[in-house]
Structure formats: structure tokens, C-alpha cells
Amino acid sequence: MNEMKQNHNISIVRINSVEKREEKKELTRTALKTENFNMANSAFITPPPTSDIDHMPNVFSPPPPPPPPSSIFDMIPCDISTGGDPKAGSLGFMDLLDINQDFGASAFLFDWCNQNPVVGSPQQQQSFVPSPASSVPETSEVLNNPATPNSSASISSSSNEAGEDAFQQVKAGDQEEEQDQDKNKKQLKPKKRSQKRLREPRFAFMTKSEVDHLDDGYRWRKYGQKAVKNSPYPRSYYRCTSAGCGVKKRVERSSDDPSIVVTTYEGQHIHPSPVIRGSIGILADSSRFGAATSSFVFPQPLYQQKDASMYSSSPSLNFTSSTTRFSPSFSLQERRLGSPPSLLRDHGLLQDIVPSQMIRKESKEEW
DNA sequence: CGCGTTTGACCTGCGC
């Protein structure tokens, strides 16, 4: 908490969602060959063209960070129509995301393709189809060239629905087990996860910041810290403190560039961000967002979809001086324009955005 | 006292 300060420059990333180990293995091999998606390689993703933004899945709630200018991003195509299932076709964006998950938090991927388990009309469940040639970019140079994704309808949310169900089941199971655990404490803890743990969609981004823990408007409780292999900096684990909200956040500092903090969100908030309450600062100047031209989009948090009138009328990207907050919910207009809040630029908050060239050439790294 | 952090132990999955 006391780490939270100011002056964060944010880059974006979207890590993957579903864990399909077997599929990943195959994808991993492919990715490693191209040296584009291992963790060391921090591939930046360019948001899709603005023409596609209307087709963005308006679903998904991990609090995405403020959007950086698209120019620094690299596009990775995605094929949501296959749900990122490599067996269904070419290597899709979700696949890449999947790969990326194993390669660590400093890989930068956007997940436009994320499916929302709870909400999202079929119309909302759109997807990007990778342009065939760019499905697996050969180099980061290639990544820097905006791809020309087509938009195509149909996203299956089944995987996430399954994940949600599993999540609920796990939660229920945990509650029962927690009672038992009162008896047998730590040592004799019953194994909580007899079944494969299903990961929530992840959303990662980088910030150039002196402090590790960004204030994104939600309240987090640190529940763990681990040393990271090949990195002098530990990784911190946070959980949303709101009751019933299982969103997690991981924060680690790049070993290559200590000034860069990699934050990874996992899961979806089931509650509004406390930050939205105030709607101060940037929020108040929503009119300026319309003028932005860069391509960018953030998915709407779940609660916004449930009650748009309450939460989503204006872009909310809140930075404060004492703490860096971002409550990344953007209006439809903003998402159409796919623009990063111009205020960010005006205020210089993005001026130090991590360049896409910041690519580590390392061996595979788990995360 | 409540809440958040620290930290060592434990759990889990994966590669060899």
C-alpha cells in the first residue's frame, strides 16, 4: 500500500486465458522457434484497427490499465472464432496468449479476444481473425507492423463458462474444506485442488514506475511473495479484498529493466472499482477522449455490462498524484475510437511507455 | 482490534 505512488507509465498486455497444457506444448514449440513469444521477448501487441473495435468483445473485467499509444504496440492476430484452439485452425491470438502465459509476465499481449463467462451477448462476443501471414510473426519487427485483422463474429464463451463453473465449484469446495482445515492445520492440510485448477483470464501490462504496486482503484491484499528465477526481484501476489471477488494480481519488476513493473491481473472483478466513485480528474474530462486517434480498446468490466448506466457512461482513467490509479473503463465512443485517453498524453503519463524494443532474449520462463 | 504485510512451509504441475 505504501508503495503506491505516482508517475507510472503504462504499457499493456494481455496474457492468455485457458490453460490447455497439451495444446500449449505444441504452441510453445512453435513460439520458441520464432522467438517471439517467450517471456524474454516481451512482445507488444498493437490493438486492432479502429474499424474493428466495435467488434471487440465487450466483456472481461480484470482492470486493464490505461491504454498506451498504439504505435508502440505490436499486433498479434487472434482467432477467437476458434477460441484460440489450435486444433481448430491456425495459431490464433488466444493461442499466443496461452503460450505467453508460460513465458512470463513480461510478455506483452492483449486479449481482445477474451471471452466473458457471465455476460456478453452474442453480438458482443466478437473476435479477431488473424491474418494468416501474421499468425506467428517471425520477428518483433514484424510485430511492430500492424496486422490487418478481420473481425469475425462468434466467440464461444463456453470455456470461460466452464471456468466460472469450476471456479464456483472450487469455491464451494473450499468452503467445506476450510471447515475441515480448522481441525487439521497447515501440516495436514487436505489437498485443495484435486482437479486441475482453471485459470481466470489474465491481463498483464507493464508500467515504468518506481513503485511496484499500482493503485488501480481496487483494494488488494498481499498474500504471497516469491523469488523469481533469473530475477533479483521478487514477485508479489495480491488478491482483491472484496468479498467474493477472486481477482488476483501479480506484480513483479523486470529483471532487465528494474524501472519496469509488470502487473498481471487474473480474473474478473464482480464489483465496481471504488475509484469510480469519485470520477475526478481525468474522468471529468471525458470529452477529450473522443479526439484521440490511437487504436486501443479495453473490455468493459463485468459490472459495467450489468449496469452500464451506473458505471460506464464515461471513460474512467483515474490518475492521482499521490497514488497512481487507473480505472480503465471506457465509453463506447472511446472504444470505438480505440484511443488512449488523450489526457494521459497531455499529462505526460505515457511518455515513458516501455518501448516495444524492450525485448529480452532469454530462455523460456514460466510464470 | 482490524487490516495488511511478511515469510516459511506446503501444494501443484512440469520437465527430465
Added chain:
DNA sequence: GCGCAGGTCAAACGCG
């Protein structure tokens, strides 16, 4: 099967 590394738990502790 074993070892490694990531992820999680929970007791202990600190702070307001």
C-alpha cells in the same frame, strides 16, 4: 520418481 519453480496458505507480526 525426483527436483525445480511457481503459486498459495496461514501464522506471526506491524501499524494505525
